[in-house]
Each structure stands twice: as C-alpha cells, then as structure tokens.
Amino acid sequence: MAAARRLLAVAALVLLAGAARAYYLPGTYPQEFLIGDVIQAEVNSLVSSETEMPYDYYSMPFCKPPEGVHRSTSTINPGTILLGIRIENSPYNFTMMTKQQGLTVCSGDAYPDNAYTALTQKEVKRLTDRIKQQYRVRLILDNLPITTYDLELDPESVRPGFEVGYELNGKYYVNNHLMFKILVHETNGQYTLGKKASDAELQAAANIEAGGRRLLEGKTKKQPVTELAPGQKMFMIVGFEVVACSIERTPGEPINKSLMCPQSYDDPNAPKPQEVKKGARVVYTYDVYWDTSDITWSSRWDAYLRMPGGKVHWFSILNSLMVVVVMSCIVAMIMMRTIRRDLQRYEQLLVDGGQGQEVEESGWKMVSGDVFRSPSSPLSLCVQVGSGVQIVASGFITLFFAALGFLSPASRGSLLTAALVMYLLLSVAAGYSAVWLWGLVNRSYEGWFKVCWRVACFFPGVTVAVMTCLNMFLWGTGSSGAIPLGFFFSIIFLWLLISIPLSYSGGILAAKQEIRQYPTRTNQIPRHIPPPHWASHPLVLFFAAGLLPFGTIFVELYFAMTSLWQGYFYYIFGFAFLVAILTIIITVEVSIVCTYVQLCAEDYLWWWRSYYRGGSIAIYVLVYSIGFLVNTLHKLTGLLPVVLYLSYMGLLVWCLFLAMGTIGFLSSFAFTYAIFNASKSD
Numbered sequence: 001m002a003a004a005r006r007l008l009a010v011a012a013l014v015l016l017a018g019a020a021r022a023y024y025l026p027g028t029y030p031q032e033f034l035i036g037d038v039i040q041a042e043v044n045s046l047v048s049s050e051t052e053m054p055y056d057y058y059s060m061p062f063c064k065p066p067e068g069v070h071r072s073t074s075t076i077n078p079g080t081i082l083l084g085i086r087i088e089n090s091p092y093n094f095t096m097m098t099k100q101q102g103l104t105v106c107s108g109d110a111y112p113d114n115a116y117t118a119l120t121q122k123e124v125k126r127l128t129d130r131i132k133q134q135y136r137v138r139l140i141l142d143n144l145p146i147t148t149y150d151l152e153l154d155p156e157s158v159r160p161g162f163e164v165g166y167e168l169n170g171k172y173y174v175n176n177h178l179m180f181k182i183l184v185h186e187t188n189g190q191y192t193l194g195k196k197a198s199d200a201e202l203q204a205a206a207n208i209e210a211g212g213r214r215l216l217e218g219k220t221k222k223q224p225v226t227e228l229a230p231g232q233k234m235f236m237i238v239g240f241e242v243v244a245c246s247i248e249r250t251p252g253e254p255i256n257k258s259l260m261c262p263q264s265y266d267d268p269n270a271p272k273p274q275e276v277k278k279g280a281r282v283v284y285t286y287d288v289y290w291d292t293s294d295i296t297w298s299s300r301w302d303a304y305l306r307m308p309g310g311k312v313h314w315f316s317i318l319n320s321l322m323v324v325v326v327m328s329c330i331v332a333m334i335m336m337r338t339i340r341r342d343l344q345r346y347e348q349l350l351v352d353g354g355q356g357q358e359v360e361e362s363g364w365k366m367v368s369g370d371v372f373r374s375p376s377s378p379l380s381l382c383v384q385v386g387s388g389v390q391i392v393a394s395g396f397i398t399l400f401f402a403a404l405g406f407l408s409p410a411s412r413g414s415l416l417t418a419a420l421v422m423y424l425l426l427s428v429a430a431g432y433s434a435v436w437l438w439g440l441v442n443r444s445y446e447g448w449f450k451v452c453w454r455v456a457c458f459f460p461g462v463t464v465a466v467m468t469c470l471n472m473f474l475w476g477t478g479s480s481g482a483i484p485l486g487f488f489f490s491i492i493f494l495w496l497l498i499s500i501p502l503s504y505s506g507g508i509l510a511a512k513q514e515i516r517q518y519p520t521r522t523n524q525i526p527r528h529i530p531p532p533h534w535a536s537h538p539l540v541l542f543f544a545a546g547l548l549p550f551g552t553i554f555v556e557l558y559f560a561m562t563s564l565w566q567g568y569f570y571y572i573f574g575f576a577f578l579v580a581i582l583t584i585i586i587t588v589e590v591s592i593v594c595t596y597v598q599l600c601a602e603d604y605l606w607w608w609r610s611y612y613r614g615g616s617i618a619i620y621v622l623v624y625s626i627g628f629l630v631n632t633l634h635k636l637t638g639l640l641p642v643v644l645y646l647s648y649m650g651l652l653v654w655c656l657f658l659a660m661g662t663i664g665f666l667s668s669f670a671f672t673y674a675i676f677n678a679s680k681s682d
Contacts, residue, residue, distance in 0.1 A: 030191040030297045031142055032234040033096045039237075041092040042072055044138035044145075045084055045480045046164065049566050049633070051133050051641045053479040054084035060130065060164070061116055061123045063106035063284055065091040078420055078491075079413025084481030087140065087412075094141070094182065096235060097290050102257035105284035115251035115281040127165070127276050128172045133637060136161030136567070137175075137244075141182065142237040143410060144300060151183060151239040151303045152293060158303045159567055162244040165276065168265055173273040175244035178286040179261055183239025183293040185300075192234065238293055238300040246273035249283040257287075301410055305571035316555035317575065320582040323548055327589035334596050364599035368676060369523035371599065375607035378441040379451065381665075384611070386434025386455040388662025391655055393429050394422035399580060402573040409569045427499040430455050431506030436513060445511045449504070456503035459658065460495055463651060470647055473640055519677040529603050536601035538609055541594045546616030548590055549660070550624075552583045557621065561628055565645070584663055587614055591664040592671045599672070606668060614664015618657035625649040 033039065045054035058069055072087040080087075091105045104114040111117070119127070138161040139146040145160035165174040245261035248271070262270035274282055375381055398419045401407055407415045434455040439445045467483065474482035483491075534540060556572075556579045563570035594613050595606050629636070629645060636642055 079416030102255035113251035131165040184235040367604040390430035403577040427502035428506035431503035435510035452507035545613035550620035610668035615657035615661030
C-alpha cells in the first residue's frame with residue numbers, strides 16, 4: 001500500500017506539472033535563453049496557395065546541415081503527417097543577442113568554397129517551377145514561424161514564410177540571402193527557475209519511490225543545470241522576421257558583409273541578383289539582427305492568429321441570433337397554438353359528429369395511420385444516421401476543446417489528431433444510434449450486426465478510398481503531402497482494431513434496449529398522397545431548408561476557407577463554436593417547420609425528406625466552394641491541384657451533409673412523435 005501511495009504521489013506530481021505547462025496556450029512552455037546561447041532554426045515543408053501540394057524543404061537545391069538531416073520527433077503526430085508537415089533541422093544557427101553578418105549556410109566537405117554544387121538541369125527546372133508557383137519557405141525558431149511582416153506594427157493579418165525566389169523580365173532568381181530580425185523580450189529567468197523547481201520536486205518523488213535501489217545502481221549522471229547569477233538577464237523569443245533577397249556571390253571569395261537587401265527589385269544600386277541557371281553555384285548567406293520588444297511571450301502568437309474583420313464576426317453572430325429568435329417564435333406558435341388549435345378542432349368535430357365516423361378530417365391528422373410507416377431503404381437510412389451521429393459528436397467535442405484553447409495552431413496537427421481520435425472513440429455512438437433506429441423502423445433487432453458492419457465501413461471506407469486515389473497522384477509528384485505507406489496501413493489497422501469493435505459494442509447496447517412504441521397504429525394499405533401545392537413541394541422545401549442555416553455560416557465559412565487554402569492560421573474557434581451551435585439550432589427549427597408543412601399537405605413520406613432537408617445546407621456549401629475556386633483560387637496551376645481541392649472539399653461537403661441531415665431527421669422524428677403522441681392523449 002505504501003508503494004502504491006508513492007506511485008500515486010509521483011503520478012499526481014506529473015499531472016500537475018503537465019497541467020502547469022498546459023496553462024501556457026497557445027504554444028509550448030516558455031523558453032528563456034542567456035546571452036551567447038546558440039539556437040538552431042528548423043525548416044518546415046514548402047507550401048504554395050497555387051498548388052496546395054507541400055514539398056520537403058531539402059527536395060530543393062538548398063544546403064543541408066553538417067550533422068545531417070533529421071526529423072523533429074516532438075512534432076510528429078497523425079495530424080502533421082496527414083497535413084504534409086515535415087519539420088527538420090536546418091543549417092541556420094543564431095547566437096543570442098549577437099549581431100552576425102555575412103554568415104554562410106553551406107559548410108563541410110560536401111560544399112566546397114561554401115557554395116552549393118553546380119545546379120543541374122533537373123534542379124534548375126525544379127527550382128524555377130517552385131518560383132513560378134510562388135512556393136514559400138517556412139522556418140521555425142523556438143516554435144515560432146518566420147514571416148516577412150513587421151510584427152511590432154500590429155498587422156491585421158500575418159502570413160508565415162517567405163518566397164523561394166522571384167521572376168523578373170523572364171528570368172528567375174533565388175532568394176539566397178536572408179536578413180533575420182529576431183525580437184526578444186527581456187526576463188529575469190523566472191520561468192527557468194520555476195521549471196527547475198518543478199523538475200526538482202519530480203526528481204525527489206522519484207527518489208522516494210526508488211528507495212534503496214538507487215544505492216545499488218551506483219551514481220547516476222547529473223544533468224547540467226544553468227546557474228543564474230544575481231540580476232542576470234535572460235531573453236525569450238517573441239518574433240521571427242526576415243527580409244529575403246537575391247545576391248550573386250562568387251564561390252571562394254570573402255563575403256561582402258556590407259551588401260544589404262534592396263528596397264525593391266528596380267533599385268539601381270541593388271546588388272546583382274543570383275540567377276537560376278544550369279551550372280550556377282549558389283552561395284547562401286544570412287545576417288542576424290536582434291531587437292528587444294514589448295511583446296510578451298504569452299502574446300507572441302497574437303499577430304499570427306489575428307483574423308481581420310472582428311466586427312463582421314459579431315455582426316454575423318447577432319444576425320444569426322435574430323434568425324434563431326424568429327424561427328423559435330414560429331416553432332413555438334406551431335407547437336403551442338396551431339397544433340393545439342387543430343387538436344381542439346378535431347375534438348369538437350368528434351363531439352358534433354357522434355363517434356366521428358362521418359367526420360372528414362384534413363391536414364396532418366389525416367396521415368396518422370401512415371406517418372410511421374417504414375421508409376424505403378431503411379438500412380441505408382440507419383447507416384447514414386449512425387454516421388451522422390458520429391460526425392456530429394466528434395466534431396462538436398473537438399471544436400469545444402479548440403474553443404477553450406487546448407488545440408492551438410502552435411501545436412501543429414493537434415486539431416486534426418484530436419478529431420481523428422474522437423471519431424474513432426465515438427464509433428460506439430454510431431453503432432448504438434444505427435441499431436436503435438434499425439429496431440425502431442423494423443420493429444425488431446433481427447440482423448442488427450449487418451447494420452454495425454456497414455456503419456463502421458460506410459464513411460471511413462469511402463474516405464480511405466478517395467485518399468488512396470489521391471495518394472497515388474501525390475506519390476508520383478514527390479509531394480510531402482502524400483501519406484507514407486506505413487502510416488496509411490497504421491490508420492487502417494486502427495480502424496479495424498478500434499472503430500469496428502466499438503461500433504459492434506454500441507450495437508450490442510442498443511439491441512438490449514426496448515423498442516419504442518409508436519403513438520399511432522399503421523394501416524395495412526398506404527394512403528394516397530394528393531398532389532402538393534407549390535409551397536409544400538419537396539424541391540421547394542429542400543432548397544428553402546438549407547438557405548437559413550447557410551446564411552448563418554456564410555461569414556465564418558469565408559474566413560475558414562481563406563485560412564485553409566491561403567496559408568493563414570485559423571484560431572477563432574470561439575466564433576466557430578458559437579456559429580456551429582446557432583447553425584444546429586436553426587437546422588432543428590427549419591426541419592420542424594418543413595416537416596409540419598409536409599404533414600399538413602397530407603404527405604407522410606417525411607423520413608428521407610427530413611434527412612435531405614437537413615443536409616441541404618451542403619448543396620449551398622458546395623456551390624460556394626466552387627465559386628471560391630473560381631474567384632479566389634483562380635491561380636491554381638495544373639489539373640492535380642484542382643482535383644485535390646475538389647476532392648477534399650467534396651469530402652468536407654459530404655461530411656457536412658451526413659451531420660446536418662442527421663440533425664434534421666432526428667429533430668423531425670422527435671417533432672412528429674410528439675404531435676401524434678399529443679393527439680393520442682387528447
């Protein structure tokens with residue numbers, strides 16, 4: 001028991017330490033540096049908004065570090081792999097608070113005269129293609145991305161990275177000289193001292209647990225500890241800026257440290273640029289400048305995460321709130337006045353007509369004997385509703401934690417990783433809801449196992465098939481966006497090992513539930529459905545049902561797609577979470593109104609139509625995405641980038657259709673059950 005208590009104490013200290021570090025969001029635990037500390041930058045994949053295909057940094061004719069290229073293991077997660085993020089070490093090294101000029105990037109025996117080897121025709125073509133496609137280099141220093149913006153001017157939005165090169169008068173030039181400006185914030189080492197104290201507590205707890213066994217192991221190596229002199233200052237990196245330009249240098253000659261990047265390409269005093277041509281030996285150089293800043297460590301990501309149009313977001317939310325209030329009043333009037341009035345009228349007709357045999361009813365009460373008749377293709381409906389429940393639940397939970405700040409863009413790939421984990425774990429909800437609906441529709445759970453199998457394979461199977469086809473093209477282009485074969489099979493293995501068993505577990509739980517009884521008895525002979533009025537026509541209701549929910553997400557959709565496809569960070573998850581809640585509420589209300597209109601037209605085929613009406617918002621999003629491609633992404637070059645965009649947006653639209661269709665169906669079912677149950681009671 002004593003050993004168990006000590007283990008619990010150590011675990012509690014570890015959890016407390018993790019919670020303390022998790023407090024600093026977004027980003028990692030603050031890092032403080034002394035004057036003279038050497039910091040190495042990291043490189044990320046090259047990206048371009050014109051192709052949407054990332055490439056590995058060292059696939060270009062850039063110099064590699066002397067110690068060799070290795071991946072940053074701390075940034076590897078399913079999200080980064082799926083997004084094509086490849087973070088590796090770089091040859092760029094900085095000495096804290098030391099101004100450095102004319103440093104060469106290429107070093108070692110592999111690069112004679114500190115220059116890259118003569119460019120081959122293949123390297124020239126590859127480099128010119130990346131310049132034409134406006135690819136951007138993304139460096140990272142202390143987990144902070146580089147940018148060409150002046151962070152202290154408080155820009156409205158910041159785009160990370162700098163361009164590989166530029167085109168001028170039909171010639172291509174590589175940006176081989178970088179002028180780094182690193183912003184630092186002065187501290188007294190409080191974070192370093194706090195971290196040392198926390199590590200000392202954990203080490204003391206571990207020593208208690210180890211007991212006398214440590215004496216048998218002998219002396220252990222002590223980790224080097226940075227001792228701070230009284231009043232010694234430390235610095236935290238709060239900004240990483242760069243000015244990139246092209247300067248032709250002769251290999252083997254001394255670096256002219258006085259050469260600076262020109263203000264513009266047309267500057268007559270500008271140094272001669274480095275042209276990309278066969279046989280050219282490029283000398284990569286960089287300067288390092290330091291500057292103190294009032295930007296604190298906790299706010300160093302603010303400029304990157306700032307989205308323009310803050311008032312527009314609030315206006316959109318207020319507009320959506322007004323729509324919710326209006327629709328709530330309409331639904332309340334239907335539920336509390338119209339339906340109650342119909343019930344009173346029917347009751348009065350029964351009283352006046354004796355037993356009611358000669359009473360001719362009209363409206364929704366006429367379909368009481370057919371409203372709960374089993375729909376066509378019930379298995380497909382159950383599978384799609386189960387998939388929609390899984391998508392809605394996993395998306396809502398992921399967005400909730402993102403709104404709280406636990407899934408910061410500083411932790412690259414965390415949002416996608418969390419969404420994948422939640423989707424896998426909530427397979428139990430998909431199996432439960434699909435089997436529950438299967439029993440409700442068929443009045444029996446017989447054959448429920450085939451429902452579980454199909455709901456476990458429906459959405460993931462189609463997604464994996466699409467990703468497989470896209471990967472074949474990406475592998476052929478050498479893009480880092482291609483999913484590695486090992487990870488691809490790992491995802492399939494997790495699907496088979498976790499998702500399918502959990503889906504069957506949910507099905508088992510649902511099969512043990514008692515089947516809910518309908519409030520009305522279904523007639524043996526289906527009732528004739530009269531021709532609909534134009535206002536209650538299925539197509540009119542279908543397109544009208546998706547219009548209001550789309551109007552709710554229209555503004556936020558623009559910012560989300562701009563960030564997704566233009567290379568900006570998206571961090572306004574609080575707005576996105578509020579908009580998602582409002583969209584769900586409006587979808588529920590619109591679905592109830594449309595279902596009531598359909599039933600009043602004596603049309604009892606509401607099962608599939610309520611599902612389609614709920615998912616009709618996806619049609620508007622699809623049209624919007626095509627318009628976004630034509631108007632905003634018109635610079636996409638080549639067929640493959642267009643295919644990638646349409647494929648990814650197609651999956652997102654289909655995902656939205658399943659989610660909102662499920663919400664529309666479930667709300668319509670609850671409404672229909674409630675009104676006919678009330679009719680039975682009266």
